[in-house]
Amino acid sequence: MEFDSNKPIYLQIADSICNRILHGELKGEDRIPSVREFGARIGVNPNTVARTYDTLTDQGVIYNKRGIGFFVTEDAAANIRREAKELFLKEELPAFAKKAQLLGVSKEDIIKQL
Amino acid sequence: MEFDSNKPIYLQIADSICNRILHGELKGEDRIPSVREFGARIGVNPNTVARTYDTLTDQGVIYNKRGIGFFVTEDAAANIRREAKELFLKEELPAFAKKAQLLGVSKEDIIKQL
Amino acid sequence: MEFDSNKPIYLQIADSICNRILHGELKGEDRIPSVREFGARIGVNPNTVARTYDTLTDQGVIYNKRGIGFFVTEDAAANIRREAKELFLKEELPAFAKKAQLLGVSKEDIIKQL
Amino acid sequence: MEFDSNKPIYLQIADSICNRILHGELKGEDRIPSVREFGARIGVNPNTVARTYDTLTDQGVIYNKRGIGFFVTEDAAANIRREAKELFLKEELPAFAKKAQLLGVSKEDIIKQL
DNA sequence: GTGGTCTAGACCACC
DNA sequence: GTGGTCTAGACCACA
Numbered sequence: 001m002e003f004d005s006n007k008p009i010y011l012q013i014a015d016s017i018c019n020r021i022l023h024g025e026l027k028g029e030d031r032i033p034s035v036r037e038f039g040a041r042i043g044v045n046p047n048t049v050a051r052t053y054d055t056l057t058d059q060g061v062i063y064n065k066r067g068i069g070f071f072v073t074e075d076a077a078a079n080i081r082r083e084a085k086e087l088f089l090k091e092e093l094p095a096f097a098k099k100a101q102l103l104g105v106s107k108e109d110i111i112k113q114l
Numbered sequence: 115m116e117f118d119s120n121k122p123i124y125l126q127i128a129d130s131i132c133n134r135i136l137h138g139e140l141k142g143e144d145r146i147p148s149v150r151e152f153g154a155r156i157g158v159n160p161n162t163v164a165r166t167y168d169t170l171t172d173q174g175v176i177y178n179k180r181g182i183g184f185f186v187t188e189d190a191a192a193n194i195r196r197e198a199k200e201l202f203l204k205e206e207l208p209a210f211a212k213k214a215q216l217l218g219v220s221k222e223d224i225i226k227q228l
Numbered sequence: 229m230e231f232d233s234n235k236p237i238y239l240q241i242a243d244s245i246c247n248r249i250l251h252g253e254l255k256g257e258d259r260i261p262s263v264r265e266f267g268a269r270i271g272v273n274p275n276t277v278a279r280t281y282d283t284l285t286d287q288g289v290i291y292n293k294r295g296i297g298f299f300v301t302e303d304a305a306a307n308i309r310r311e312a313k314e315l316f317l318k319e320e321l322p323a324f325a326k327k328a329q330l331l332g333v334s335k336e337d338i339i340k341q342l
Numbered sequence: 343m344e345f346d347s348n349k350p351i352y353l354q355i356a357d358s359i360c361n362r363i364l365h366g367e368l369k370g371e372d373r374i375p376s377v378r379e380f381g382a383r384i385g386v387n388p389n390t391v392a393r394t395y396d397t398l399t400d401q402g403v404i405y406n407k408r409g410i411g412f413f414v415t416e417d418a419a420a421n422i423r424r425e426a427k428e429l430f431l432k433e434e435l436p437a438f439a440k441k442a443q444l445l446g447v448s449k450e451d452i453i454k455q456l
Numbered sequence: 457g458t459g460g461t462c463t464a465g466a467c468c469a470c471c
Numbered sequence: 472g473t474g475g476t477c478t479a480g481a482c483c484a485c486a
Contacts, residue, residue, distance in 0.1 A: 181471035
């Protein structure tokens with residue numbers, strides 16, 4: 001696994017897991033590797049993987065069976081999309097609006113293409 | 115000079131030159147280095163730099179004096195902004211619109227933020 | 229295919245393609261040969277053909293379907309004529325005017341023949 | 343000496359002589375080589391050179407001293423320019439006018455640049 | 457298979 | 472010296 005320098009590694013790991021879910025490589029109730037195993041495999045500290053799993057758990061993408069491991073939730077894909085939508089509304093849309101204004105693109109031009 | 119892997123080198127060089135123009139480090143009629151000198155300095159093949167200069171010439175950012183070298187045009191900054199706007203309208207806006215639809219973001223939510 | 233020495237090969241190839249379009253031998257959405265096939269057929273380097281295709285793409289005469297090949301645009305003929313007119317106004321007209329002045333041909337003599 | 347295929351060799355030789363006169367390499371009363379010598383030097387049949395000299399004599403660019411050779415006339419440069427002007431009016435101007443009309447360039451656009 | 461990019465090195469015309 | 476063009480061959484992403 002390779003990492004960009006401009007985004008925390010734990011989020012990049014989360015992205016790759018989400019992508020595998022969206023692509024159907026991981027389905028509901030599939031088990032994902034332990035933090036130690038996953039960390040060793042991709043060469044990062046287990047704590048980093050733990051933070052990834054923590055984040056994904058908060059987003060309802062995976063859940064923990066105590067003493068067993070982490071599993072993909074049944075509605076993981078839906079939750080990922082919901083999360084992406086939030087991000088889109090909070091981050092991308094304002095950035096997009098700012099850039100449009102900076103370049104002098106009118107509202108009308110944008111609305112036309114929606 | 116460092117290069118990302120996700121964008122052609124010749125365009126990254128073009129970007130860096132455009133940025134120096136937008137920041138006022140390069141002004142109209144300033145000479146920019148020869149393809150050979152620039153290539154040697156940043157460690158890329160002269161042909162790659164030539165491609166950069168060719169692209170910027172097409173965009174009206176620089177022009178060539180035969181046998182002398184390349185020079186920044188008087189209206190370079192304006193042409194850079196015009197080019198950026200075109201790119202935005204042709205590439206980013208459609209991608210944005212597509213993503214918005216995919217995530218189920220309504221037109222109204224977008225229009226509100228413009 | 230034969231080449232004059234006074235014009236770059238890649239532009240001569242472009243001209244021949246444009247002519248075939250203007251003569252109706254190539255129509256909108258027709259596929260043109262791959263850079264490798266065309267290069268082999270006419271005996272030039274594929275890179276040279278690629279430059280031709282790049283130029284024609286900039287002029288809106290052909291477009292690329294990724295992984296498939298290049299195709300003639302619907303409005304190729306119109307774009308070719310527009311391009312020819314631009315060239316005429318920017319290059320040939322000034323050269324003509326300069327030569328007329330150099331030879332002492334009066335405006336009136338020219339206007340008479342227009 | 344090299345020759346294009348699209349123009350008679352004897353005229354190409356004439357052009358080269360005229361150019362040398364216009365550039366001052368040959369002046370009034372300078373002797374030019376005999377048809378045999380010139381033909382041998384540039385690798386063409388003496389008859390071809392003779393035709394060149396015949397043509398240039400008609401145009402008042404050179405003249406013959408019987409038994410001596412050919413010499414540049416005093417007003418050679420002026421005669422070359424007069425000849426060029428005639429050619430311009432008879433050939434280039436009509437071709438130019440035709441092309442302008444073909445491309446839909448208006449008279450006004452042309453007159454502006456004269 | 458397709459084109460896109462990059463390198464290395466060559467030759468040319470122009471200044 | 473300058474850029475412009477062309478070749479040969481390489482590697483890549485995408486389909």
